Amino acid sequence: MPVNVGIPQPSLRRLPIYYRQLEAALEAGDAYVSSDELGKAANVPGAQVRKDLSYLAEEGRPGVGYNAKKLAGHLEEFLGLVNDKEAMLVGVGNLGRALISYPGFERYGLQIVALFDQDPAKLGLNIAGRKVLPMNKLEDLARRLHIQMGIITVPADAAQAVADHMLAGGITVIWNFAPCTLSLPDNILVKNEDLAAELATLSHHIAHRHEEHTKETLEAVSLRGDGSTQVREE
Amino acid sequence: MPVNVGIPQPSLRRLPIYYRQLEAALEAGDAYVSSDELGKAANVPGAQVRKDLSYLAEEGRPGVGYNAKKLAGHLEEFLGLVNDKEAMLVGVGNLGRALISYPGFERYGLQIVALFDQDPAKLGLNIAGRKVLPMNKLEDLARRLHIQMGIITVPADAAQAVADHMLAGGITVIWNFAPCTLSLPDNILVKNEDLAAELATLSHHIAHRHEEHTKETLEAVSLRGDGSTQVREE
DNA sequence: TAGATTGTTAATCGATTAACAATC
DNA sequence: TAGATTGTTAATCGATTAACAATC
Numbered sequence: 001m002p003v004n005v006g007i008p009q010p011s012l013r014r015l016p017i018y019y020r021q022l023e024a025a026l027e028a029g030d031a032y033v034s035s036d037e038l039g040k041a042a043n044v045p046g047a048q049v050r051k052d053l054s055y056l057a058e059e060g061r062p063g064v065g066y067n068a069k070k071l072a073g074h075l076e077e078f079l080g081l082v083n084d085k086e087a088m089l090v091g092v093g094n095l096g097r098a099l100i101s102y103p104g105f106e107r108y109g110l111q112i113v114a115l116f117d118q119d120p121a122k123l124g125l126n127i128a129g130r131k132v133l134p135m136n137k138l139e140d141l142a143r144r145l146h147i148q149m150g151i152i153t154v155p156a157d158a159a160q161a162v163a164d165h166m167l168a169g170g171i172t173v174i175w176n177f178a179p180c181t182l183s184l185p186d187n188i189l190v191k192n193e194d195l196a197a198e199l200a201t202l203s204h205h206i207a208h209r210h211e212e213h214t215k216e217t218l219e220a221v222s223l224r225g226d227g228s229t230q231v232r233e234e
Numbered sequence: 235m236p237v238n239v240g241i242p243q244p245s246l247r248r249l250p251i252y253y254r255q256l257e258a259a260l261e262a263g264d265a266y267v268s269s270d271e272l273g274k275a276a277n278v279p280g281a282q283v284r285k286d287l288s289y290l291a292e293e294g295r296p297g298v299g300y301n302a303k304k305l306a307g308h309l310e311e312f313l314g315l316v317n318d319k320e321a322m323l324v325g326v327g328n329l330g331r332a333l334i335s336y337p338g339f340e341r342y343g344l345q346i347v348a349l350f351d352q353d354p355a356k357l358g359l360n361i362a363g364r365k366v367l368p369m370n371k372l373e374d375l376a377r378r379l380h381i382q383m384g385i386i387t388v389p390a391d392a393a394q395a396v397a398d399h400m401l402a403g404g405i406t407v408i409w410n411f412a413p414c415t416l417s418l419p420d421n422i423l424v425k426n427e428d429l430a431a432e433l434a435t436l437s438h439h440i441a442h443r444h445e446e447h448t449k450e451t452l453e454a455v456s457l458r459g460d461g462s463t464q465v466r467e468e
Numbered sequence: 469t470a471g472a473t474t475g476t477t478a479a480t481c482g483a484t485t486a487a488c489a490a491t492c
Numbered sequence: 493t494a495g496a497t498t499g500t501t502a503a504t505c506g507a508t509t510a511a512c513a514a515t516c
Contacts, residue, residue, distance in 0.1 A: 008483065012438060016431035017415065034497065041415045047485055050499060062498035063492040079434045080441025094335050098328035103389075104413050104430030109437060148440060155337075173440055175433075179338050181251065181275045191436055193429070196338030197250035199409075200313045202425055203343060204246060206382060206407055207314025242507065268473065281509055284475060296474035297516040 007055040014052055015075055017042040022072040034065035081108050086147050088171070090116045090162045091154035092125065092132055095177055099153060100128050112151065114141060118158065135165065142169025149173040156180040245286040249309055251276040252283065256306040268299035315342050320381050322405070324350040324396045325388035326359065326366050329411055333387060334362050346385065348375060352392065369399065376403025383407040390414040 021041040025033045035046035035053075042049070053066070056078045060066040076082050089096055089112050099105070100112055115132045117123065125132045133141070141147075150166035152159050152174060159178035166174060173189045176182055179196045255275040259267045269280035269287075276283070287300070290312045294300040310316050323330055323346050333339070334346055349366045351357065359366045367375070376384075384400035386393050386408060393412035400408060407423045410416055413430045 006442070009435075010483065012435050013431065015438075016428070016434035019434070020414070020431075036497085043415075045485065046497080047487090047500095048483090050497095051484080054499070060498055061492060062490070063496045065497065078438065078441075080437040081434060083437070083441055085437060085440060094332035098332040099429075101328050102429060105433060108430055108433050110433055149436070173436060175436060180254070181277075189436070189439055191432065193432065194250070195333075195336060195427070196342055197247070197254075198425065198427065199339060199342050199344055200250035200253070200315060201243075201246050202383070202407060202409060202423070203314040203317070203319060204249075204312065205423055206319060207312075207317055208240070244507065270473085279509065280473085281476095281511090282507090284473095285508080288475070294474055295516060296514070297472045299473065 007052075011052040011055060014042045014044065014049075015079060018049065018052070019072060019075045019079070019081075022068050022075070025068045026072065030068055032061070032065040033068045033071070035060070038066075083109055084111060085109050085149055086111050086113050086145065087149035087151050087175075088112070088114045088116065088138065088142060088147050088166070089151040089153060090135070090138070090166075091152065091158075091178075092117045092122055092127055093153060096151075096153035097127060099151060099177075100130070110149075113145065113147065114138075118154070135162075138165050139169040142166065142171055147171055149175065152176045152178050154178055241286075241289040245289060248276045248278065248283075248286055249313060252286070253306060253309040253313070253315075256302050256309070259302045260306065264302055266295070266299040267302045267305070269294070271299075317343055319344050319383055320347050320379065321345065321383035321385050321409075322348045322350065322372065322376060322381050322400070323385040323387060324369070324372070324400075325386065325392075325412075326351045326356055326361055327387060330385075330387035331361060333385060333411075334364070344383075347379065347381070348372075352388070369396075372399050373403040376400065376405055381405055383409065386410045386412050388412055 018038045018041065021038050022033060025037070035049040039046045039049045050060070053060070053071070056074055058066065058071060058074055087110060089100060092100070092115050096115075100115065105112070112130070115127060115130050116135050116138050117132050118135055120134075122132050123134055142150075147169065148171065150163070150171040150173070152162050152166075154162055156178045157180075159176060159180050160182055163174055163176070163182045163184060167184065167188065172187070173191075174182065174184070175191050175193065177193045177195070179194050181192070182190055184190055252272045252275065255272050256267060259271070269283040273280045273283045284294070287294070287305070290308055292300065292305060292308055321344060323334060326334070326349050330349075334349065339346070346364070349361060349364050350369055350372050351366050352369055354368075356366050357368055375381075381403065382405065384397070384405040384407070386396050386400075388396055390412045391414075393410060393414050394416055397408055397410070397416045397418060401418065401422065406421065407425075408416065408418070409425050409427065411427045411429070413428050415426070416424055418424055
């Protein structure tokens with residue numbers, strides 16, 4: 001019987017939020033932070049935070065809290081933020097360009113080292129200091145540079161072909177912003193960032209606002225992590 | 235005791251994926267689609283699909299499947315894609331501009347009717363046919379136009395102030411792309427789209443690829459919906 | 469009829485939370 | 493010592509899945 005020994009996904013998704021809270025605490029000069037304070041940022045009770053941190057064997061001081069600096073360091077380590085992650089991005093449309101210069105990525109160790117596009121009109125363009133290359137260079141370059149991650153920001157109907165090129169170049173992690181499901185072998189890690197689908201869930205909540213009541217009183221659903229929704233409806 | 239009578243969030247997040255699969259089936263000329271086919275797109279078994287669809291009282295035909303056209307229509311209705319959703323967007327940086335012209339939004343009923351920015355240099359700019367307005371116009375305009383949704387694409391340190399303006403203007407749904415947690419009253423629906431946090435979870439998987447084994451054999455974790463990760467590791 | 473697929477139940481699995489002794 | 497907060501257990505809650513009679 002297979003047994004997963006890693007951290008549960010919901011817990012993992014909360015860690016970056018705790019990390020951010022710790023940075024804020026450090027900036028404010030706090031040396032210790034309690035599980036309840038960390039929990040507020042992620043909309044979970046302190047007990048959940050303590051459980052989450054227990055997966056990385058973090059030890060807090062009873063009566064005091066967690067050492068902010070130490071915990072922040074452990075989280076950086078656990079989340080691999082200290083490691084360099086080199087990525088290629090395919091599709092330099094509006095969304096692709098936005099990601100290329102997204103300020104949060106570099107801080108978290110992500111380097112987008114090469115850009116590609118199918119459109120001949122875009123080839124050779126210089127975007128944030130990087131030249132847009134033709135697709136037929138992707139496979140070879142990915143292999144030579146040992147690139148781990150591919151970011152897909154092309155229209156849905158082109159995404160599968162792009163993913164296939166990436167695989168052929170030895171890429172094993174794909175961050176897919178195209179609104180579609182990719183067919184890929186099981187050893188490839190795929191993360192879908194599907195804005196249209198997210199919009200659809202928001203749309204549902206708007207349409208059904210007044211039906212989705214609870215039977216007695218206030219409800220508090222919190223769906224952080226995973227894209228993360230805080231839905232609190234009466 | 236409060237009892238939530240709505241559809242579970244994980245189910246809700248899968249519906250847009252089923253919907254997309256149905257569109258593809260219709261385009262291919264299929265009149266009926268089975269739960270297993272729909273499930274493939276979302277990486278869940280057919281039983282899960284049938285359960286999900288049971289929340290919207292959908293009826294399939296045993297031995298045949300679901301009527302693709304009818305089900306697609308029901309999903310559009312249930313997800314509120316047929317309704318117009320008017321939104322204001324604050325922060326016309328790279329990400330903001332990308333969202334303004336994101337092709338998937340209009341198809342799902344989202345109209346971004348006004349743009350705002352704090353930067354005087356950006357005021358008056360014309361982006362996709364809409365002028366960038368100063369922040370001090372937001373509250374009044376939101377109220378006058380009865381805007382439901384606010385999209386935040388400003389840096390983290392400006393996001394809370396923007397959200398407060400939106401509330402003051404009567405906005406009740408906030409789609410927050412700033413990497414931070416907003417403090418808002420419980421009757422406001424907040425969806426966080428936190429790309430840096432998502433990157434951190436990917437980063438973790440990359441860093442721990444070879445530790446996160448299962449005890450016996452292959453593992454298949456599927457975390458669609460919510461941003462959606464398909465992690466399949468040995 | 470035989471084959472396929474549904475809707476639903478019951479079992480399983482996994483995450484959240486309350487509670488509390490231990491400890492700073 | 494008194495107050496605060498931890499780590500962990502056990503109870504609860506909720507989602508997934510297997511199984512199968514019903515039905516096209």
